[in-house]
Amino acid sequence: MEKKLPLQCPSCESKLKVKKLHCSSCETEVDGIYDMPPLASFTMEEQEFILNFIKASGSLKEMATIMDRSYPSVRNHLDGIIEKVKQLEKSKKK
Amino acid sequence: MKTSVVKLLFRPFEYVSEYKALTIGIVAIALSGLLNVFSGTHFDGVLDVHFGDSKSYSYLFMLEGVINWISFAVLLFVAGKIFSSSSIRFIDVFGTIAMARWPLFIVSVFSLLIPHQAVDEFIMAKALNVNAPVTIEMYEIILFIVLTLVMILVTVWVIILMYRAYSVSCNLKGAKGVWSFIVALLIAEVLSKYFIYLLA
Numbered sequence: 001m002e003k004k005l006p007l008q009c010p011s012c013e014s015k016l017k018v019k020k021l022h023c024s025s026c027e028t029e030v031d032g033i034y035d036m037p038p039l040a041s042f043t044m045e046e047q048e049f050i051l052n053f054i055k056a057s058g059s060l061k062e063m064a065t066i067m068d069r070s071y072p073s074v075r076n077h078l079d080g081i082i083e084k085v086k087q088l089e090k091s092k093k094k
Numbered sequence: 095m096k097t098s099v100v101k102l103l104f105r106p107f108e109y110v111s112e113y114k115a116l117t118i119g120i121v122a123i124a125l126s127g128l129l130n131v132f133s134g135t136h137f138d139g140v141l142d143v144h145f146g147d148s149k150s151y152s153y154l155f156m157l158e159g160v161i162n163w164i165s166f167a168v169l170l171f172v173a174g175k176i177f178s179s180s181s182i183r184f185i186d187v188f189g190t191i192a193m194a195r196w197p198l199f200i201v202s203v204f205s206l207l208i209p210h211q212a213v214d215e216f217i218m219a220k221a222l223n224v225n226a227p228v229t230i231e232m233y234e235i236i237l238f239i240v241l242t243l244v245m246i247l248v249t250v251w252v253i254i255l256m257y258r259a260y261s262v263s264c265n266l267k268g269a270k271g272v273w274s275f276i277v278a279l280l281i282a283e284v285l286s287k288y289f290i291y292l293l294a
Contacts, residue, residue: 070111072186076265079180 119192174264190259
């Protein structure tokens with residue numbers, strides 16, 4: 001089973017931060033408070049879309065073929081992600 | 095499997111758009127017009143279906159579908175440009191709206207297969223308060239009711255499809271999407287009726 005990276009606190013639903021990093025090769029551990037990278041804020045489906053979009057050189061037509069969806073529905077999906085990026089930037093500025 | 099059939103019937107524009115949708119729509123509109131010539135069925139408005147006039151010119155039956163499609167698509171395109179923040183394409187709106195009207199072809203087929211001329215004449219005579227030129231049988235009334243039910247169900251289906259077409263092609267949902275669709279539909283109904291009246 002693929003483990004999902006939790007993004008929200010299961011108790012208060014606040015955004016989670018990275019507390020500890022671990023090297024599985026030499027057992028080094030780094031302790032501190034780090035923000036999650038912006039891409040981690042997206043769902044797995046959205047991350048997959050972004051990666052495919054980059055691989056398709058930003059072509060919505062090619063994305064429509066890959067996803068077996070119509071052009072406008074792929075564009076709407078992208079617009080949803082753009083809106084989410086804007087919200088993230090806005091919340092980061094606050 | 096069941097879900098995909100339901101999706102294709104009610105949310106086809108997640109999968110089909112652009113020239114494919116446009117082709118399906120234009121073929122359905124043309125075939126409907128052709129069948130309507132023989133059955134005397136008029137699509138004289140974006141949401142109107144009327145039976146019982148085979149005296150009109152053939153070209154009128156063919157043009158009605160085109161006028162209904164274009165008048166509504168133009169208004170939805172304008173509404174999309176005003177209300178949507180997405181980049182809307184002409185081909186998406188016109189293609190999906192054309193395809194959304196394909197179920198009306200079913201009405202055209204039923205109207206051709208079900209004999210309804212006697213009931214049409216009877217209703218017209220009653221409406222004009224003159225003696226009915228024909229008597230109608232019970233089976234003719236039942237068939238006319240079936241035809242009317244098909245017409246109502248298909249009209250509801252077409253409205254759902256046209257809203258989905260607008261929603262996907264213009265990326266509009268919620269209250270903004272619903273209200274702009276209703277206003278455009280009402281204006282298109284008036285405009286299409288006017289244009290058809292000019293041609294008749």
